[in-house]
Amino acid sequence: MSNQIVLIDCPDAKGLVYNITKVIFDLGLNIISNHEYVDLNSKYFFMRTVLEGNHPEKELNNKLRTILPEEANIRLSSLRKKSVVILATKETHCLGDLLLRNSDGELPCDVKAVICNHNSLKGLTESFKIQYHHIPAEGCSRKEHEQNILACLEEYKPEYLVLAKYMRIFTPNFIRQYPYRIINIHHSFLPAFIGASPYKQAFERGVKIIGSTSHFVTDNLDEGPIIVQDVIPVNHTFTAAGMAQAGRDIEKNVLAKSLKLVLENRVFIFKDKTIVFD
Amino acid sequence: MSNQIVLIDCPDAKGLVYNITKVIFDLGLNIISNHEYVDLNSKYFFMRTVLEGNHPEKELNNKLRTILPEEANIRLSSLRKKSVVILATKETHCLGDLLLRNSDGELPCDVKAVICNHNSLKGLTESFKIQYHHIPAEGCSRKEHEQNILACLEEYKPEYLVLAKYMRIFTPNFIRQYPYRIINIHHSFLPAFIGASPYKQAFERGVKIIGSTSHFVTDNLDEGPIIVQDVIPVNHTFTAAGMAQAGRDIEKNVLAKSLKLVLENRVFIFKDKTIVFD
Amino acid sequence: MSNQIVLIDCPDAKGLVYNITKVIFDLGLNIISNHEYVDLNSKYFFMRTVLEGNHPEKELNNKLRTILPEEANIRLSSLRKKSVVILATKETHCLGDLLLRNSDGELPCDVKAVICNHNSLKGLTESFKIQYHHIPAEGCSRKEHEQNILACLEEYKPEYLVLAKYMRIFTPNFIRQYPYRIINIHHSFLPAFIGASPYKQAFERGVKIIGSTSHFVTDNLDEGPIIVQDVIPVNHTFTAAGMAQAGRDIEKNVLAKSLKLVLENRVFIFKDKTIVFD
């Protein structure tokens, strides 16, 4: 059975749920699940509805348009697999974990390719029968490197890019090509330890808990909307390297969890924060 | 500003959300928040709606009746304070924590009295200006003891009883007087370590995590619907007494959290499980 | 039975454990528990030993001196209760929780007094039969205010000051009087959200987890050695006030846990970090 997901966000108004569900009811559609949330400060309304079966998108969209305010965002999508390209550098745990889950059918996506700036992940990638591209950053400018990646992506036209411990920073120009469509895993409990070597920073500060944060990539490094966070305890016996190793256990799960939420259309972005209907 | 909470549960049917929100819309009421859940196995529908302002309950109830199936449960209630009596035995942490929160106005309840089978908690209770009753279990039968408690409760007619480490078991006859209105904290991660001395059991089994569970009291000891659970790590250096002391830190929070959820009308009970709209 | 705790820290050297345990063995003392840790970067050694019974401190100290490097720190102390003064402002949860635990005998300390800059916590404090002082900050300079507090403390000569949500910042001059003897609870997962209104900051950043941190107070605001941290999940439905309320559940436990560790002589401070033998 295939289902349809309706995402609506707009300024709040009396009767929104009634009017939306009336459209759905009049079309004879059945609601399987329904989440609403109103940001009371901004008087803004968010709704995620799963409908049984698929209805012609155009008609549903048109009918919703007639009862919603003009500035409303309506997104209709079936629970089909979305195309994804993964970027990585050297570490295997996040990439390997995503490839394992993908081959298991756990993630509703189609991993089109893996792109790496180093060349050590070829064997891992290809053992999962996924297309591998090595696009080195050495010997070219940052701009050229990004152009090479964009050219490669052109072939796949992925809906989402997943940075599975991709250790380079993209320019605003690159990010603009994939607005709120790049998901990164940062190896700290943001906003603590922004930037490079967060485990080293955590070690030096002597924290008793370390974390991991997935977020959408925006122009401001490590400041995009947070999707998922998780933490684990550490203590004085952990070196920075020990923290890094312990942190991998949550990094991979946080990244996979956030990707799943995004692929299932459970995530709204509003004012640089996420609303997650999980 | 006062709000009204509408709780509805009934067999699922197409158009329920539409029909319910139509009644609300036609009455000119504004929805502040709305949660729905459908148990897909049992095809059963649950909804919690918070309305801005108060509407005459009778009219709202009657209009909802006309569009809902006959077997629907409709509960309307304002976010008023509910009356509560706490029962305890000897330990101070749960009772003290509840009294602290109550005096802070953190819990939407009115603690009418504390009843203890031992007599060591009088000072603590009275320092919070709460009525205290010592109803000893010694020197009388279980039936007599429960009759004495029921007689005392008669004076307060509480909507909920909270067992804050009350270490005696009630008979089905007693429980029948407060169906799904008695909240207990059990000092284990149920269903592990049912019954007496759960920390001793946990110690003997050598678990690496201990837990705490709040639940509604039913005839089956420690088997009522679970409301909230939490855990903390332990290790081989913990004695049973050490586990008990560590466990207190979560017991009090779990009990308070579950009481708050219940008092805010966020908890449905269905087939011996809870649906919690938090 | 009374025990004696031996804390030693010094530059690491071959044979330290052997030489120390030889002294203990030769004195006929029995080791109940023993923790060692060597900071491998700094080649620095830490040891906490619990001895059965009490031995004349002077002899033990002298014998240890003969076998340890000159710069070694040796601290001997019985597990006696240490004197503590609590400072608070307005919030009840941390203060109330400490007073509850203190009256239960859960903390090996003797709470001498509570000092508040506001005057709303008198009733709570006195209900636990603890001396209360209101020392307002209004109408006097920061320096005068601190002098008033120091004068009041003079009477009690506490070994530790506990800041139970004391919302003012001490000057270096004040802190110098209690070096590494002031324990604060900060309502964030440090180093995230240093400074004022951390829950508001957390809300605005859209984090999915909030935290609480206890630390020793040093001249650098919120940058002293961290003792304990804990976290709880939040989501988009939490307002800043909702986060603040949820955060209280961990603030009080984190503060109490860190105080207990300090009182039990389980905490070493080294290079602005703590080594905690728990």
Add this chain to the structure above:
Amino acid sequence: MSNQIVLIDCPDAKGLVYNITKVIFDLGLNIISNHEYVDLNSKYFFMRTVLEGNHPEKELNNKLRTILPEEANIRLSSLRKKSVVILATKETHCLGDLLLRNSDGELPCDVKAVICNHNSLKGLTESFKIQYHHIPAEGCSRKEHEQNILACLEEYKPEYLVLAKYMRIFTPNFIRQYPYRIINIHHSFLPAFIGASPYKQAFERGVKIIGSTSHFVTDNLDEGPIIVQDVIPVNHTFTAAGMAQAGRDIEKNVLAKSLKLVLENRVFIFKDKTIVFD
């Protein structure tokens, strides 16, 4: 640099640490880290010492023998890689995670082979260049099946067997061949939900947290000494299948963590419980 690990357990006695460290000191060896624990109920002593460099095992063992009680267990081992065979059935997450970590060098072991009773994990195993054996349980008696596995293991003589969601129960006869050398991951927070379909049991009980437990396999199903446990929150929206999927995220980490602890000689077994020096 290679190190040597000394594990000692014996009845407690005065002077044990002194006598042991004297042997080490007299041999001119340097202690890098040292953990002791005394079970106060049983008056039993446990010690794990890491020595810099390698000393002839025989001499060290003999010298320790002379100062330890006769019933003492002494185990000397370098931090060399231990040989491991993994058994699995159908699920990929635990097996894949172990193979990933193994290929990363994260685990100090040498995975000799993977044995499966079903045949779907061949591709995954071989993509990591690990020897794969399909030993079906169908068409033969339980005894024959176990004989086939034992015959296969004979070739590898592994020090540890890891059951990575191996869904069959071994007979006592099989287990006797690998006493406390078989590590299993059970998909529940033991002792809750012993036996088959723990997630289904958890779903039916309506728990709010689910867990995962690694343990040594003994004759009593799911009652062997627990090594590591972890949990994650769930709620009423989780089906049994949803719990199973969420549970995988902790199963793999718990299994890997416990294997690492065992391989690093950090785990003692005493009275059906573990002492873990982590």
